[in-house]
Amino acid sequence: CFSTMSDKVFRDGEQRLIAVIGDEDTVTGFLLAGIGDMDSRKNQTNFLMVDKTTQLGPIETAFKSFTTRNDIAIVLINQHIADDIRYLLNDYNKTIPTVLEIPSKDLPYDISKDTVLRRVRQQLGED
Numbered sequence: 001c002f003s004t005m006s007d008k009v010f011r012d013g014e015q016r017l018i019a020v021i022g023d024e025d026t027v028t029g030f031l032l033a034g035i036g037d038m039d040s041r042k043n044q045t046n047f048l049m050v051d052k053t054t055q056l057g058p059i060e061t062a063f064k065s066f067t068t069r070n071d072i073a074i075v076l077i078n079q080h081i082a083d084d085i086r087y088l089l090n091d092y093n094k095t096i097p098t099v100l101e102i103p104s105k106d107l108p109y110d111i112s113k114d115t116v117l118r119r120v121r122q123q124l125g126e127d
Contacts, residue, residue, distance in 0.1 A: 015071075016070075016071055016072055016073035016074075016096075016097075017035070017037050017046045017071055017072050017073065018030070018035045018046070018072070018073065018074045018075075018076060019046040019047060019066040019069075019072045019074070019075045019076070019097070020035065020046070020047045020048070020075075020076045020077075021047070021048045021050060021059065021062055021063060021066070021075065021076070021077040021078070021081055022047075022048075022049070022050060022076065022077065022078040022081065022102070022104070023049070023050055023051065023078055023080075023081070023104050023105075023106075024049055024051060025104070025105050025106075026076075026078055026102070026104055026105070027047050027048070027049040028049075030047070030076070031047065035047075044065070046066070046072060048062040050078070050081050056084060056085070059081060059084060059085055060085055060088060063075070063077070063085055063088055063089075064088070066097065067092060067094065067097055067099065069097075072097045073096055073097050073098070074097055074098050074099075074100060075097050075098070075099045075100070076100050076102050077089075077099065077100070077101055077102070078101075078102060078103070078104045078107075079101040079102065079103060079104070079107070079109055079110065079113060079114070080104055080107045082101045082113075082115070083113065086113075089101075089115045090115065092115075098116075099115065099116070100116060101113070101114050101115065101116070
């Protein structure tokens with residue numbers, strides 16, 4: 001286990017993690033901040049580092065895994081990676097884990113693509 005700083009205690013008393021799907025800079029930054037977790041018994045982590053050689057399959061698998069695990073509260077994903085699996089984000093409708101799109105260092109952030117903000121606007125009748 002890298003660290004337990006990513007554990008968050010919820011009302012039900014359970015501790016949950018933050019997961020990250022991102023480019024090397026993003027994942028490295030979050031790991032250095034202490035969110036990394038590795039369960040060697042289950043051979044699973046709470047992060048996926050994506051580069052230009054990463055196929056779509058592992059990204060889809062990580063997203064599906066992170067959003068169905070009971071020990072994860074938040075999934076952070078770089079927006080440019082979220083664009084590759086936008087169909088999965090559009091179909092995802094659970095509150096926990098919450099999926100948040102974050103900018104990357106090298107690519108601009110497009111607020112109009114953000115799934116959470118689009119849903120908020122729809123609820124407010126702005127779309």
